[in-house]
Amino acid sequence: MIRYDAFSLRLSSPLGTAAGRIEERRGFVVRVESDGHRGVGEAAPLPGWTESYDDCEAALSGAAGGSGVGNSAITDPIDRIDGTTPAARHGVELAWADARAQAAGKSLAAWLADGSPAESVPVNATVGDATVEATAEATRAAVEAGYEAVKLKVGAREPDADAARLRAARDAAGDGVALRADANGAWDRPTAERLIDLAADLGFAYVEQPRPASDLAGNAAVRGRGVDIAVDESVATAGVDATLAADAADVVVCKPMALGGPVRTCELARRASARGVDTVVTTTIDGVVARTGALHVAAALSDVRACGLATGGRLASDLASDPAPVDTGRMAVPAGPGLAGSFDPLR
Ligand SMILES: O=C(O)CCC(=O)c1ccccc1C(=O)O
Ligand SMILES: [Mg+2]
Known part of the structure; x- marks a missing residue:
């Protein structure tokens, strides 16, 4: 049995990025029943x-029309969703994995992990595109709240303005904090080189997607300048294997929603780990x-x-109350079976 119900969530704090502002998230809660x-x-x-x-929605409708979710293997309904609709696949795969982990009496993280999963995961604060002053203020607030990593969205304004923001963030954060800058593919080669060199000088941990998604060689070409490239x-577009084959990154960012689900994301992340x-x-x-x-994927x-x-x-x-709120820059992994959220009133 697969059911899906539409939702729409507004952002009280829209995220400004080089690729536009995210103000609302619409999607579907997916429910499956597997072995009770x-x-x-x-x-x-x-x-x-x-x-x-x-x-x-069309992909979910196609999956829901079938015979139901299988027990120990990913069967029909998930396989009927192809790689062109990763969010739909994510919804069904996550619901199925939640049910199978419950059946195994394990947390989803333990069910996904090769060995023991982490009990908590360090997380970064995300600072959207903003003025220099607002960037410094948001960075300071994040560090005061206990975050040891802060990611800045860059690439939405002129390079000089982003350069000032990187400096202001380092001043506000002090030395111990891992700073990151995410350009969402917005920079041309000279801008990427200039801001990557500045990020290296300022001791940033990495610069994320400096060059466009499809330009694997362009991202590879700006590695080795004193700061990691993510x-x-x-x-999400070329895939983990092509990214690894092109030596395009020191770090791969994996979004289960864009990669088609938690199981698939773990497989891809393990291939990256195997390559260092x-x-x-x-x-x-x-x-x-x-x-x-x-969070369960990260812990696994x-x-x-x-x-x-x-x-x-x-x-x-x-959609429901949060079983894993951020506390001092970390999220504790809920320990009960499956996703382990009551998610009242969703279940
Ligand atoms: O990674 C984070 O800190 C939050 C997630 C994030 O930045 C993001 C959120 C939605 C779409 C794209 C991105 C991105 O990493 O580029
Ligand atoms: Mg990104």
Whole structure:
């Protein structure tokens, strides 16, 4: 049995990026029943990253029409959703994995992990595009709240302005904090080189997607300048294998919503680890079901750096109460079976 119900969540704190402002998230809560266990998932398409809302709904409708979710293997319904609709696949795969982990009496993280999962995951604060002063203020507030990693969205304004923001963030954060800058593919080669060199001087931990997603060689070419390069859009569009083959990154950013689900994300992240490439797991500013799923994925993996999961605070309202609020820059993984959120009233 698969059911899906539409939702729409407004952001109280919209996220400004080089690729536009995210102000609202629409999607579907997905419910499956497998061997008497009720699993919950979430399909929240984000155009530019996944299929459109309409294509997501069509894929869910196709999956729901079939015979039901299998028991020990990913069967029919999930397989009927192809790689062109990763958010729909994520919703069904997450719900199925939640039910199977419950059946195994394990947390989703333990069910996904090779060995013992982490009990908590360090997370970064996310600072959207903003003025120099507002960037410094948001960075200071994040450090005061206990975050040891802060990611700045860059690439939406002139390079000089972003350069001033990088400096202001380092001044506000002090030395011990891991700073990151995410250009969402907006920079041309000279701008990328200039701002990457500045980020290296300022001791940033990495620069994310400096060059466009499809330009794997362009991202590879700006590695080795004294700061790590992470890719995100490249992983979502070209795939992990092509990214690794092109030596395009020191770090791969994995968004379960854009990669088609928690199981698939773990497989891809392990392939990166095997090549010595670290992983960061992030949301696409998801509701609580997908956010909690991404937390379990992060906890199941080794070689993860602070993850981009601290995004629930941007939502004006959520699908259900949060089983894993951020505390002092970390999120504790709920320990009960499956996703382990009561997610009242969703289950
Ligand atoms: O990684 C984070 O800190 C939060 C997630 C985030 O930045 C994001 C959210 C939605 C869409 C794209 C992105 C991105 O990392 O580029
Ligand atoms: Mg990114």
